Amino acid sequence: MKEQDREFISESTLSRDLERKLLIFFDSSCVVEKGFHLNLSAYKIPRYIEEYLILKECSDKPLSQCSSQIHERLRELRPEPEEKDVVLNKLMSEGEQFILDDFKVVTDIKSGVHRLEIPVLNLKNAMIDPKILEEHENLLRNGVWGIGKLIFDDERRYGDKRSEPVLMVEFYPYEISSFDIEYFRGARPHFTDEEWMDILIQSLGLNPSSYDFEQKILYLMRLVPLIECNVNMMEFGPRASGKSYLYKNISHMVRVISGGRASPSELFYNKLTKTIGLIGLMDAVVFDEINYLSLSGTEEMIGKLKDYMESGNYERGGKLVSSDCSLVFIGNVESIPSSPRDIDSFLPEFARDTALMDRIHGILPGWKLPKIRSSQEHIARGKGLSLDLISYWLHEMRKFDASTIARSFMKFGNVSIRDERALIRLVSGAIKLIYPDLKVRDRETMERIVNIAIEMRKLVRDWLRLKLPHEYSNELEVEFRWRSS
DSSP states (O other): OOHHHHHHHSOOSSOHHHHHHHHHHSOGGGEEETTOOOOOGGGTOOHHHHHHHHHHHOTTSOHHHHHHHHHHHHHHHSOOGGGHHHHHHHHHHHSEEEEEEEEEEEEETTTTEEEEEEGGGTEEEEEEOHHHHHHOGGGGTTOEEEEEEEEEOTTOTTSOTTSOSEEEEEEEESSOSOOOHHHHHHHGGGSOHHHHHHHHHHHTTBOGGGSOHHHHHHHHHTTHHHHSTTOEEEEEEOTTSSHHHHHHHHOTTEEEEESSEEOHHHHTEETTTTEEOGGGTOSEEEEESGGGOEETTHHHHHHHHHHHHHHSEEEETTEEEEOOOEEEEEEEOOSOOOSHHHHHHHSOGGGGOHHHHHTOOEEEEGGGSOOOOOHHHHBOOSEEEOHHHHHHHHHHHTTSOOHHHHHHTEEEOSOOHHHHHHHHHHHHHHHHHHOTTSOOOOHHHHHHHHHHHHHHHHHHHHHHHHHOTTTTOSOOOEEEOOOOO
16 A cells, blocks of 8 residues: 555544544535645646645546556646747648646737737746637636647737747646535534634645644634735744645645845836736745745835835836735744744844834744654644635635624733734734634633734734834733624
8 A cells, every 4th residue: 555545544634523524514615635645746736726626537436546546647748848849830730739837828919819828838928719708708817727728820810920829729727617615615514613624724735633723723823814815924833834835735826936136127117028926816825934024126116015005006107006915924933932022033124124024914833833754743634624725715805895803802011002903913813714604602712813913913013123112112012802793
């Protein structure tokens, strides 16, 4: 028996009763085996697409057959970079080819054509049948993973002289095509608070029994920028605690920038191509390994970041953009901070701007979360909700407003408007995560949520007081108050 099969059939990290309830209140098309990993990193496929492949290809097949079948399909549909010209030659000689990719379409208004991007073939000017765009409009937004049927079209019937003679004539999305948010929200009352948190953590691929109650809330706070609009958050914690892995694998609406250099063109607006940047398109942009991140055009970048983090708007090249994109800044640290000076040592130079830091709603104390050490201890086994479903749920919940509910659980004293706004957004996001039907049930859970949010904001305020002691002299005066729904 293969190692992956042994891991798969081992005991679930959810209790039998909870796994049974999961299967009662969620359709089988929403549930996937979390312990079954195909190791598709070589194909550059995120985990949510891997789970979709498992659901699509393996519903009635034994694991060994499923694994070999998916790998065989991917070898055919996801060519290696060095195979690109082999595939293009086959397309020219045989006339058609199927490709699995994260397809994206750009509208070239000047030329009056659409330009299809096919990353796996390094094509940016392919063509697409307009009928496909009528059915799959998201191709024009953030792109869609799926299988496309490509044909060789030297007449360039939907392009111009710049277009490559490659035309997509059929498209089969590999993501959820429809989502009933009310069905999802309606399932929530059948679970206790901790059961619901366990299901979410299990669905994210981790063993919920490896975390205590407070750690579960802390871990789920990582999702607040994905479920709540315009949340600006930092997290510092040890390596191998799952920070960047979560954001890279959970949603097509999240982009992770790892170290390196970020430019105003990439983030805000490209004046040359006249295209909106990531902040104008995504639900969240995550800056990973911020100690190694450099910003090109630093003064312009910091100014625009501060403007956007305050107002949700930015302007560049005469283009005014409004967005609800959240910003997350992640850093690796091995020590536990004992004072604001320790937090100061964690920050890269660009983040030591006090005006920018005041716009950070909270610092998540990732040092309180355990490292992910062994698969037997920390990795989920058994059933959980598919990441594709979780992704769409998080996106759709951004449309709901829980700010009034969040405010009702806090009594504000001498706080600034930014303190108040920060706490409301953090608590509002947590409420939507734990109570998607927006009906708060448990005082202990709600009190812990509020106290964690206060701790997160206090880490920002204590750092600001270190830098500007006269301006931030007062304590953060906020208290939890209970209001039953």
